[in-house]
Amino acid sequence: MSRLAKTFQSLSLSGRKALIPFVTAGDPVPDFTVPLLHAMVAAGVDVIELGVPFSDPMADGPVIQKASERALEQGMNLTRVLSMVAEFRKTDDTTPIVLMGYLNPIEFMGYADFAQAAARVGVDGVLTVDMPPEEAEEYAPLLKAVNIDPIFLLAPNSTEERIKKMAAKGSGYIYYVSLKGVTGAGHLDVDDVKKKMAQIQQLTDLPIGVGFGVKNAETAKAVASVADGVVVGSAIINKIQANLDNLGLAQQEVVTLLSSMRQAMDNEVN
Amino acid sequence: MTEENSLKYDMPDEAGHFGPYGGKFVAETLMLPIKQLDEAYQEYSKDPEFLAELDKDLHHYVGRPSPIYHAERWSRELGGAQIYLKREDLNHTGAHKINNAIGQALLAKRMGKTRIIAETGAGQHGVATATVAARLGLECVVYMGSVDIARQVQNVYRMRLLGAKVVSVDSGSKTLKDALNEAMRDWVTNVDDTFYIIGTVAGPHPYPALVRDFQTIIGRESKAQLQTMIGRLPDALVACVGGGSNAIGLFHPFIDDASVKIYGVEAAGDGIETGRHSVTLGAGRPGVLHGNRTYLVADDHGEILETHSISAGLDYPGVGPEHAWLKDSGRAEYVNITDDEAVEAFYALTRMEGIIPALESSHALAYAMKLAPTMAKDEVILVNLSGRGDKDMHTVAEREGVEL
Numbered sequence: 111m112s113r114l115a116k117t118f119q120s121l122s123l124s125g126r127k128a129l130i131p132f133v134t135a136g137d138p139v140p141d142f143t144v145p146l147l148h149a150m151v152a153a154g155v156d157v158i159e160l161g162v163p164f165s166d167p168m169a170d171g172p173v174i175q176k177a178s179e180r181a182l183e184q185g186m187n188l189t190r191v192l193s194m195v196a197e198f199r200k201t202d203d204t205t206p207i208v209l210m211g212y213l214n215p216i217e218f219m220g221y222a223d224f225a226q227a228a229a230r231v232g233v234d235g236v237l238t239v240d241m242p243p244e245e246a247e248e249y250a251p252l253l254k255a256v257n258i259d260p261i262f263l264l265a266p267n268s269t270e271e272r273i274k275k276m277a278a279k280g281s282g283y284i285y286y287v288s289l290k291g292v293t294g295a296g297h298l299d300v301d302d303v304k305k306k307m308a309q310i311q312q313l314t315d316l317p318i319g320v321g322f323g324v325k326n327a328e329t330a331k332a333v334a335s336v337a338d339g340v341v342v343g344s345a346i347i348n349k350i351q352a353n354l355d356n357l358g359l360a361q362q363e364v365v366t367l368l369s370s371m372r373q374a375m376d377n378e379v380n
Numbered sequence: 381m382t383e384e385n386s387l388k389y390d391m392p393d394e395a396g397h398f399g400p401y402g403g404k405f406v407a408e409t410l411m412l413p414i415k416q417l418d419e420a421y422q423e424y425s426k427d428p429e430f431l432a433e434l435d436k437d438l439h440h441y442v443g444r445p446s447p448i449y450h451a452e453r454w455s456r457e458l459g460g461a462q463i464y465l466k467r468e469d470l471n472h473t474g475a476h477k478i479n480n481a482i483g484q485a486l487l488a489k490r491m492g493k494t495r496i497i498a499e500t501g502a503g504q505h506g507v508a509t510a511t512v513a514a515r516l517g518l519e520c521v522v523y524m525g526s527v528d529i530a531r532q533v534q535n536v537y538r539m540r541l542l543g544a545k546v547v548s549v550d551s552g553s554k555t556l557k558d559a560l561n562e563a564m565r566d567w568v569t570n571v572d573d574t575f576y577i578i579g580t581v582a583g584p585h586p587y588p589a590l591v592r593d594f595q596t597i598i599g600r601e602s603k604a605q606l607q608t609m610i611g612r613l614p615d616a617l618v619a620c621v622g623g624g625s626n627a628i629g630l631f632h633p634f635i636d637d638a639s640v641k642i643y644g645v646e647a648a649g650d651g652i653e654t655g656r657h658s659v660t661l662g663a664g665r666p667g668v669l670h671g672n673r674t675y676l677v678a679d680d681h682g683e684i685l686e687t688h689s690i691s692a693g694l695d696y697p698g699v700g701p702e703h704a705w706l707k708d709s710g711r712a713e714y715v716n717i718t719d720d721e722a723v724e725a726f727y728a729l730t731r732m733e734g735i736i737p738a739l740e741s742s743h744a745l746a747y748a749m750k751l752a753p754t755m756a757k758d759e760v761i762l763v764n765l766s767g768r769g770d771k772d773m774h775t776v777a778e779r780e781g782v783e784l
Contacts, residue, residue: 165552165684166669168564169407175551187681213405213668218682240405240668244395265409267571272411290409291569 113206113234114259114282117156118317118338127334127375128283129154130319131368132210132343134161134177135194136186138354144197146361151205153365154372157283157319159237159341162191162211169239171294173344176351188215188224196231208235208261208282221252229256235282237261243279250279263287266306270313277314283339284314288322294344298323304336326367327374334375342371389635391705396585396672399708401701404584406671410564413571418586420491425593430486437482438597441515442472444479445601448609448762454732461615461755463748465765466602468626469737473508475767476598476626481508481577483594485516488575495519495574499563501528501556501622502693502740503535504767505579510544520544523562525555528692535771553686556696560670580623581700584671588700595629602762603633610760616641616751619764620743621714622658622694624703626766632702635711642712644703645747647689651718656688660699661707661714674701690719690775691739693767721746726769726776738767739775 111119121128131150135143147158163181167174188211195207209228216224216238228236236258241249243262250260259282264273266289276284286306288298303320310318320333321341333340346364353360391398404414424430438444447470451463468476481498488496496513498520500506506522513520522539526548529536539546552558560583567576581588581595606614617634619627621644634640649657657663657677664675667682677697678684689695706712717725722739725746730736737745741764748763755761769776777784 164682165678166557166561168561168670169568171565172551179552182683187679187683189681214676214678214684215682217667217673218665218678218680239407240671242404242406242408242411245403245405263408265407265411267412268408269412272408287407287409290571292565295569 112257112259112282113204114157117206118283121156127337128156128317128319128339129330129368129372129375130157130159130339130341131155131346132159132161132341133346134163134174134181135191136163136181136184137177137347137350138180138357139184140186140190142357143194146364147198148202149361149365150368151202153368155368157206157208157339159208159210160191160195162188162209162215164212164215167212169292171292171344173294173347173351177347188219192227192231195233199232206234207232208237209233210237211239213238213241221249225252225256225258228258233258235259235261237263237285239263243275246279254281261285264310266290266302270309273310273313277316280316283317283319284310285341286310286318286320286337288320291322293322296323298329298333300332300336303333307336327370330371331374340371340375391702392585392589396589398701398705400666401674401704402585402588402672404671405668405673406584407568409568409571410584413567414584414586420487421586421590424487424490430490434483434486437486438479442478442482443470444597445605446470448602448605451733454729455752457732458749458752460752460757461759461761462757463752464606464614464760464762466598466630466762468598468764468766469735469741469768473504473511474770475504475508475738476595476629477505477508477579478511479597479629480579480591480594480625481505481512484575484577485512485518488518488577489516491575493573493575495570496577497521497523497563497566497574498577498579499523499556499559500579501559501695502691502771503528503532503539504693504771506544506546507535507538509577510539510542513544514542521566522546523549523559523566525549525553525559527554528556528559531775532692532771533774556692557684557698580625581628581702582623582670582672582674582698588672588702591625592628592632592702595625596632598626598629598764599631599633602630606762613637613640614762615639615755615759616643616761618643618645618744618748618751618761620645620694620740620766621661621699621703622647622696622740623698624700626764628700628702630764631706631712642706643747643751644712644714645743646714646716647691647694647743648716648718649688649690652716658687658689658694658696659716660697661703662716666704669698672701674698674704690722691743693738693740694743715747717743717746723776723779725749735765736769737765738769739772741766
């Protein structure tokens with residue numbers, strides 16, 4: 111069983127929801143990332159979405175754009191992100207890692223080479239923002255062949271037909287984008303999310319993680335009450351951005367934020 | 381053209397693919413709006429009422445058909461083929477961009493959208509969009525890189541006069557590609573009431589086909605006009621290629637005419653070897669950006685690189701997917717011209733024919749200058765003079781050390 115499947119299964123058995131942080135690999139400096147991943151695991155996160163920086167992050171708001179720019183200035187690239195996963199795996203063989211980013215770096219590496227390399231270092235899932243299932247005829251099977259879950263996005267305006275398509279083509283989990291907009295935008299409406307969840311859950315058995323607009327313990331708790339996982343990105347990167355001159359403090363603040371979310375989410379379900 | 385030939389070229393396929401290029405590489409939230417756009421376009425592009433309204437606007441508002449002018453003096457001076465110019469510079473707002481802006485704005489109105497957004501590089505597409513938005517009473521927001529805003533001050537002012545809001549984009553390289561990213565972000569946030577008028581033959585399907593279809597008026601008119609003027613097809617077509625909308629507009633109606641050579645001219649900036657260029661097809665490789673698969677200027681890891689050209693309208697690291705297909709299939713040849721060569725052609729046309737061309741179009745003229753002497757005196761080159769040079773006075777004066 112894949113690490114993602116195992117993780118969601120054991121969470122489900124204990125009646126808990128997945129806390130899924132997103133951080134951009136190499137932001138603000140490459141050395142910061144792997145220790146941060148371990149610290150987040152210690153703070154109680156279940157799955158990590160590791161952002162592959164890209165020069166043109168079309169679906170991201172200003173916070174994650176800046177994180178990408180900082181990482182690229184440090185010479186980050188897809189090859190180096192994969193090395194980070196290998197480094198992380200030396201001491202953590204259980205926490206699933208999902209690479210999240212845009213298609214072009216993967217196109218340039220080549221789908222088959224990327225799938226092989228990602229499997230070798232212990233990547234569990236890949237979420238490619240600008241790769242809908244329609245274009246993934248070659249890509250998704252190459253990932254599945256090496257036991258990597260292709261994770262697709264659903265949005266508030268996804269039709270029933272598209273939900274079925276994601277359910278058939280995707281695995282691991284489905285990432286539900288809670289609002290029309292970019293990462294870090296606005297406030298999500300829990301009632302709207304709840305309604306859409308009901309529709310999606312009727313059409314798939316895959317766990318559903320909800321992201322975009324999760325800002326603090328309160329929203330994390332609210333989302334956890336209706337979804338299988340809570341994805342938090344910009345709120346974490348804000349903590350890093352606010353402490354660029356003191357990275358020790360940056361890590362500490364990220365851990366504090368995630369711990370508060372963990373606690374709020376667990377109290378909700380218990 | 382025989383009936384059989386006319387059926388040969390019918391790209392893209394239903395999913396928007398030109399061979400391996402094109403497609404719909406967008407985030408999920410945009411899948412529904414691009415499907416709705418495709419459906420609306422399929423419907424209205426066959427609707428006689430829509431087409432009649434478009435024709436009327438192109439005639440009475442834009443001033444079409446644009447003339448074809450035989451640059452006799454310049455041709456004689458070059459001593460080879462006869463150069464004819466398709467005068468898109470004489471359109472209302474001064475470039476071919478209005479052909480597409482009007483088409484998409486009419487589509488937006490039919491679809492009940494009340495808000496228009498656009499990206500712009502040189503500002504020509506922004507001005508064209510602001511113009512039609514003003515006329516139709518639609519709210520208009522134009523995204524423009526802060527670097528481009530600084531070098532195209534006049535066009536920024538024109539857009540504001542027309543009532544558009546110009547938003548400065550400070551991310552990435554602060555040029556056209558980043559303006560496009562920001563427009564996409566706006567669209568994904570405001571999909572319900574907003575229509576995104578993309579200015580070039582890029583973006584996710586159906587944009588490359590839709591923008592092309594609105595621009596093929598250039599090639600269709602040219603074919604008929606040359607028939608009257610010279611009684612035959614031209615021997616060669618030349619057009620500049622940034623995203624490639626004026627070029628595809630000219631080329632497309634001639635694709636099945638095998639005797640017509642097709643040349644797309646990319647901007648070599650300071651020269652390909654300096655790394656400061658925008659030669660996407662000639663020096664790039666295939667990848668995915670802005671919703672489609674096409675050739676890109678990027679580093680080995682797929683990060684998009686900053687491009688350079690003296691003409692802001694050619695300063696783009698991607699290119700329309702149909703051009704990628706025409707290159708690979710060998711139907712069109714893509715060449716490139718440096719800043720210096722383009723400026724030389726800018727002066728040549730200005731002084732020999734009394735026509736001041738846009739720096740973008742000057743790239744096409746510069747290639748015609750090279751090509752004409754290699755051809756016979758009775759052969760004909762048709763160059764797309766895609767825009768006028770008024771907007772570039774500042775740039776050219778600055779090169780001369782003249783302060784305006």
